[in-house]
Amino acid sequence: MNPRAAAESPRGQRHSAGIQLVLRVLQQFPPYRWTQARLLSWGVSGRTAVIAIPYFWLLLFFLVPFIIVLKISFAETQIAMPPYQPLLQWSGEKILQVKLNIGNFLYLVEDSLYWRAYLNSIKVAGISTLLCLLVGYPVAYAIARANTTWRNVLLMMVILPFWTSFLLRVYAWIGILKNNGLINNFLTWLGIIDQPIVMLQTDFAIYVGIVYSYLPFMILPLYSTLEKMDLTLLEAAADLGCRPFKAFMTITLPLSMPGVVAGAMLVFIPAVGEFVIPALLGGPESLMIGKVLWTEFFSNRDWPVASAVATALLLLLVVPIVLLQRAQGAEARGAHK
Amino acid sequence: MSTAANRMTPFRISALAFGFAFLYIPILSLIVFSFNKSRLVTVWTGFSTEWYGRLFRNEQILNAAWLSLKIAAINATGAVILGTLAGLALARFGKFTGRTVFAGMTTAPLVMPEVITGLSLLLLFVAMDQVFGWPSGRGVTTITIAHMTLTMAYVTVIVQSRLSTLDDSLEEAAMDLGARPTKIFFLITLPIIAPALISGWLLAFTISLDDLVIASFVSGPGSSTLPMVIFSKVRLGVSPDINALASIMVLFVTVGVIIAGILMARQEKRRQRDMQMAAAGGK
Numbered sequence: 033m034n035p036r037a038a039a040e041s042p043r044g045q046r047h048s049a050g051i052q053l054v055l056r057v058l059q060q061f062p063p064y065r066w067t068q069a070r071l072l073s074w075g076v077s078g079r080t081a082v083i084a085i086p087y088f089w090l091l092l093f094f095l096v097p098f099i100i101v102l103k104i105s106f107a108e109t110q111i112a113m114p115p116y117q118p119l120l121q122w123s124g125e126k127i128l129q130v131k132l133n134i135g136n137f138l139y140l141v142e143d144s145l146y147w148r149a150y151l152n153s154i155k156v157a158g159i160s161t162l163l164c165l166l167v168g169y170p171v172a173y174a175i176a177r178a179n180t181t182w183r184n185v186l187l188m189m190v191i192l193p194f195w196t197s198f199l200l201r202v203y204a205w206i207g208i209l210k211n212n213g214l215i216n217n218f219l220t221w222l223g224i225i226d227q228p229i230v231m232l233q234t235d236f237a238i239y240v241g242i243v244y245s246y247l248p249f250m251i252l253p254l255y256s257t258l259e260k261m262d263l264t265l266l267e268a269a270a271d272l273g274c275r276p277f278k279a280f281m282t283i284t285l286p287l288s289m290p291g292v293v294a295g296a297m298l299v300f301i302p303a304v305g306e307f308v309i310p311a312l313l314g315g316p317e318s319l320m321i322g323k324v325l326w327t328e329f330f331s332n333r334d335w336p337v338a339s340a341v342a343t344a345l346l347l348l349l350v351v352p353i354v355l356l357q358r359a360q361g362a363e364a365r366g367a368h369k
Numbered sequence: 370m371s372t373a374a375n376r377m378t379p380f381r382i383s384a385l386a387f388g389f390a391f392l393y394i395p396i397l398s399l400i401v402f403s404f405n406k407s408r409l410v411t412v413w414t415g416f417s418t419e420w421y422g423r424l425f426r427n428e429q430i431l432n433a434a435w436l437s438l439k440i441a442a443i444n445a446t447g448a449v450i451l452g453t454l455a456g457l458a459l460a461r462f463g464k465f466t467g468r469t470v471f472a473g474m475t476t477a478p479l480v481m482p483e484v485i486t487g488l489s490l491l492l493l494f495v496a497m498d499q500v501f502g503w504p505s506g507r508g509v510t511t512i513t514i515a516h517m518t519l520t521m522a523y524v525t526v527i528v529q530s531r532l533s534t535l536d537d538s539l540e541e542a543a544m545d546l547g548a549r550p551t552k553i554f555f556l557i558t559l560p561i562i563a564p565a566l567i568s569g570w571l572l573a574f575t576i577s578l579d580d581l582v583i584a585s586f587v588s589g590p591g592s593s594t595l596p597m598v599i600f601s602k603v604r605l606g607v608s609p610d611i612n613a614l615a616s617i618m619v620l621f622v623t624v625g626v627i628i629a630g631i632l633m634a635r636q637e638k639r640r641q642r643d644m645q646m647a648a649a650g651g652k
Contacts, residue, residue, distance in 0.1 A: 078550060078551060079462065079550075082454050082457055082458050082462075083454075083458045083462065083465060083471070085451065085454050086451045086452075086454045086455035086458070086471075086475070086521065086525075087467070087471055087474075089451055089517075089518070089521075090455075090471075090474040090475065090518070090521075091474070092493075093490065093493065093514060093515075093517075093518040094474055094477070094478065094486075094518055095474060096493060097486075097489030097490050097492060097493040098489050100489065100492045100493055100496055101485075101488060101489045101492055104492055167388065167391065168388075170380075170381075170384035170388070171384055171385060171388035171389075173381070173384070174381035174382075174384045174385045174388075175385070177381065178377070178381075186385070188626060188630060189389060189392075190392070192622065192623070192626055193392050193393070193396060195575055195622045195625075195626065196396065196615075196618055196619050196622050197578070197579045197596070197599075197615065197618055198579050199579060199581055199596050199599055199600060199603075200399065200599070200611070200614070200615040200618065201395060201396065203399075203599070203603050203607075203611060203615070204395035204396065204398055204399045204615070205395055206603070206607055207398060207399070207402065207607050208394075208395060208398060210607070214398055244391070244392075244395065247388075247391075247392065297480070298480065301480040301481075301482070302480055302481075302482055302483075304482060305481075305482020305483070305484050305485060306482065307482075307483070307484050307582050308581055308582065308600075311604070312603065312604070322482060322484045325484045325485075325488065326484060326582075329488060329586075330585075335492070338488060339488065339492070342484070342485050342488050342489070345482065345484075345485060346485060349481075349482070353477065353480060353481075356480060357472075357473060357476065360476065
């Protein structure tokens with residue numbers, strides 16, 4: 033339905049009429065008019081309200097929590113509810129006592145569990161991102177070069193698994209990778225192996241899990257960059273006698289770099305802190321920082337150390353997050369050209 | 370026009386085939402083995418629907434499912450409201466003070482590992498409980514607030530990108546004719562971006578329904594969501610009634626996607642027809 037028809041349609045009129053009626057009724061009340069005049073004189077307009085509502089929501093429920101995490105990472109554990117000591121205490125009349133306990137952070141550095149977990153998480157996330165790129169790039173490329181009718185169907189098929197439960201899809205891999213699971217049974221039936229290949233509870237299973245779950249996040253940015261590419265460049269290269277593979281390496285690949293960076297960051301950053309995949313598919317020795325944080329919090333009930341782990345993880349991820357924001361900003365600016 | 374670049378080479382076909390097989394075989398295996406007679410989820414012993422019966426008699430799962438659906442619906446509605454406001458601000462209001470912080474805050478939840486957001490929100494709720502006395506104890510309210518904070522990021526991205534590609538000549542025409550911004554928004558902009566809002570609602574709904582980590586951190590006793598119940602069952606091993614649950618969810622999603630596809634195709638046809646009529650009879 034075109035916008036003009038929608039605007040003049042009975043439904044569109046009713047939408048606006050309802051709001052207009054409410055506003056007109058409110059105008060009858062002096063208190064409302066007075067408030068409105070006051071707010072306008074302060075420079076607060078409808079525009080400010082539009083910005084302010086989500087702004088304050090996010091400030092309160094997104095930014096402030098991080099500050100609290102930082103604060104508690106400096107606190108000491110105590111057996112109480114909540115299980116940490118208050119940071120600021122009034123001792124005497126007006127003297128504020130600040131107890132900064134950096135013991136938690138020292139603990140992180142001393143106990144090898146933590147920095148091994150950080151390094152392992154980065155390694156696992158990095159390898160998974162690379163594998164995801166290797167699997168996702170050909171698919172994104174094939175979809176971007178398909179003809180338009182097929183493209184929408186194929187995109188829908190890429191996105192469809194994303195709408196089903198992430199937890200259940202990871203669960204599916206348990207049944208496939210088990211010792212008497214789908215793959216092992218199939219290979220045994222084919223006669224290729226006698227002993228089942230141990231795949232579950234290994235780092236390999238975590239790679240498979242991450243690649244599988246985050247594949248749509250890799251394909252979509254790649255597709256959107258590849259789709260915008262100017263195909264006449266490839267035609268020109270062919271005219272000049274360039275082989276297809278070389279044309280790909282020198283033209284397509286560099287031009288698709290923004291999509292590669294965006295997709296890689298969209299996979300890498302959440303993968304570092306993943307919990308579900310290592311918990312379900314990994315084994316006890318697969319050290320991932322998400323699992324460590326969870327255990328620290330739920331099993332050890334050690335909130336200060338968990339907060340210290342979270343703070344360190346956040347600092348670790350600041351660089352990739354900034355990279356991603358820059359890549360997204362560049363893409364947004366490019367779209368406006 | 371079929372240029373060399375548009376040809377379906379064997380490489381591309383095999384890339385697509387392998388990619389989609391990789392994506393869909395696990396889902397199909399879930400469905401196939403939900404009908405398996407034996408408990409072993411990987412050896413086929415016969416067709417049976419007993420696991421579906423078991424699933425519908427499982428009180429714990431049904432209660433958790435109902436709770437999750439309620440939370441997801443409330444969360445999606447709130448996220449759409451907040452996300453539309455944020456998307457509008459980012460797309461239309463140009464530079465305002467604090468815009469960079471605002472833009473960062475709205476997109477950071479998208480990539481932040483959920484363990485961090487879950488932990489930080491729990492600590493916030495505990496601190497708020499100490500200082501203000503609200504929220505007292507954790508449960509449905511805290512889960513809903515946490516999910517809204519996460520999913521509004523997705524809605525913001527959707528709305529922002531939709532508004533930035535929107536041709537604002539209609540809105541400018543309305544302003545020239547003297548309409549106030551509120552009226553313009555509700556009468557013109559909102560109907561046009563309605564499909565984006567609907568897909569944002571569905572996305573927020575799905576993400577909330579499926580979230581495990583954040584819900585585990587901020588939930589309280591007696592408010593177990595469906596993913597929490599599934600996770601505790603699945604940690605102990607494979608369980609065919611979970612396969613049955615998975616098949617039902619896949620069915621709903623597939624039906625939903627097909628309906629959405631049909632509706633969009635129909636809308637596209639209607640749009641083409643309107644444009645033709647406008648071009649032919651508009652004089």
